[in-house]
Amino acid sequence: MKANCWYGKHDVRVENVPDPQIVNPRDAIVKITATAICGSDLHLYDGYIPTMERGDILGHEFMGEVMEVGRAITNLKVGDRVVVPFPIACGNCFFCKKELYSLCENSNPNAWMAEKMWGHSPCGIFGYSHLVGGYAGGQAEYVRVPYADVGPIKIENGLPDEKVLFLSDILPTGYMAAENCDIQPGDTVAVWGCGPVGQFAIASAFLLGAERVIAIDRFPERLAMAAANSGAEPLNYEEVDLFDALREITGGRGPDSCIDAVGMEAHGTGLVAAYDRAKQAVMLETDRPLALREAIMACRNGGTVSVPGVYGGFIDKMPIGSLMNRGLTLKTGQTHVHRYLRPLLERIENGDIDPSFIITHRMRLEDAAKGYRTFRDKIDDCIKVVLTP
């Protein structure tokens, strides 16, 4: 089969590789009908996530048709259309029973590796380095899905792929980020980063009752999308003093909650941004936490900072004094996608949200390398690339 493989920094190639096969009784093989490039794939592309190996198949946002099932699978049959959550979860362990699926104790065979980096291990994840299992990803023609009785959700209503594909990751990720804000009537939510996750966090914040949502970015097309599709108030941080602007907009208090939908490769302006770039370049810090610092400083007293943005390692100049003295709550985590599949599918069916609005580019799987470049460099106002095999 054809698959998009990682070969190093800024080097991905579509190669012929052996087809996946059923290994365990609870596996399924899914024939991919649509897959997407995630913003977090760019962290791999830019070489910021350790333990990638040449030839690893990328991709954790995908859906398709069940081709084959293991002998323990009774909920799926050949031909079913399914969307597959990016975290792999067993459904049996302590964390899965608490619906903390992305913290599954059994799905990461390389837990020992993750322990060295992070103290304890999260779940296994498709196509996202050996730290989280080294599983082959879904930017391919076929993929092996472990614990297929727990993860995949069947799509039986005939909705097109583009409306349901993002249930695999970014729609639940944006939604969980907003849910973590515990939004109260009258609340103002500020969202750093208007990429796909930011767009869905903004839309979800409104769905969950936010009065106002402030969208922060530096790309006009992304700000325009947030304003047009969700009714957010755009704020270009290159044009204003962000902190002052947020304080004034919110009557001097700051936003009730702040969402960092940027993560480890934040851009910024001025000396601090240069400082982080330099430190990251010489490996003195792994992540550039500009958005996180700003979100903490700007948040109102007692508010919540919610972090769906991906971080990999260590950061510098964390404003812990601000977090502590002002009683902020920090909420984060890889998304527990499984618990949002059903409710969000219903919202799509009801027409509450149509996630396909973020798609700007459609390409063939063979053009994955071009897709990564286009997305990374935001060529042609690229916000989201969907690939079809």
Add this chain to the structure above:
Amino acid sequence: MKPDLQETGIGQSPGAPVSEQTVRTPTQTQLRSSEIQAFQAGQVRQRQTSVPVRARPRMPTNVNDTERVVSAALGALLLVTAVRGRPLSAVSRGLIGGTLLYRGLSGHCHVYQALHLSSTGKSAAARDTSVARTTVQRTVTIDRPADELYDLWRDPQTLRHVMDFFAEVEPAADGSTHWKVRAPLGKTFEWDSRNIEERRGECLRWESTAPSALRSIGSISFADAPHGRGTLVTLTFGFDPPGGRAGNAAAKLLRIVPSTLALKALQRFKSLIETGEIATASPRPSPRERHAHKDSK
């Protein structure tokens, strides 16, 4: 030479002649339980230790002869000239000269040691194959009652499946198990292991049946987790070769004992019991796997 091992009586057996190809432990000697307790006590001290504990002289020679002569000569020269220099320069010359002289006379360089370097031709680790005890221990929580876990661990099929990332484990008719570990370059290490303590729902201890080439010892113990959260399962492996040629052969095995052995084995056990299968990403259908399947089971 190795006080911790002498105390336990481990490492004193002369051992049977062994080839380096296959280290197979004859089944004759039985270890006293006091030895095992002492071994266990040692393990408690090294809880979660994965780095072999080695008896090593405090200031090993890590500078070769040529370097020693040059160091000593240069050091002496600096010390002599220091007496005649300006005060500031005299102090620094004196310090550097003294350090070099010490380095030359003792053959030990602290900088090399800190950097794990040696100019004697053998790295510190390579020279130190005499005796090494490797002990690994971990605890995980498994969502099953202790009795059930005990029975499952005793099932040879379970053990075979759980350990197959490290060793081939085959049950024998007399209730013992035969362990075979493949080392690099086609070498294998084999030993027989038998249970020496069996207390259902509490613990199981086993050891290799003779200590001639490699003493392997292990235990798994079970304790209730609070508030019905399952069972705390603690797994310990110890590998302990005697000195001499046999020890050197066995020490090669220790280098392939993963520091994460206990964690991996326990995690595989937990995954098998809780989910009915062992999570794995292999074989991974990536381009290079057409040639070799990398085992990340």
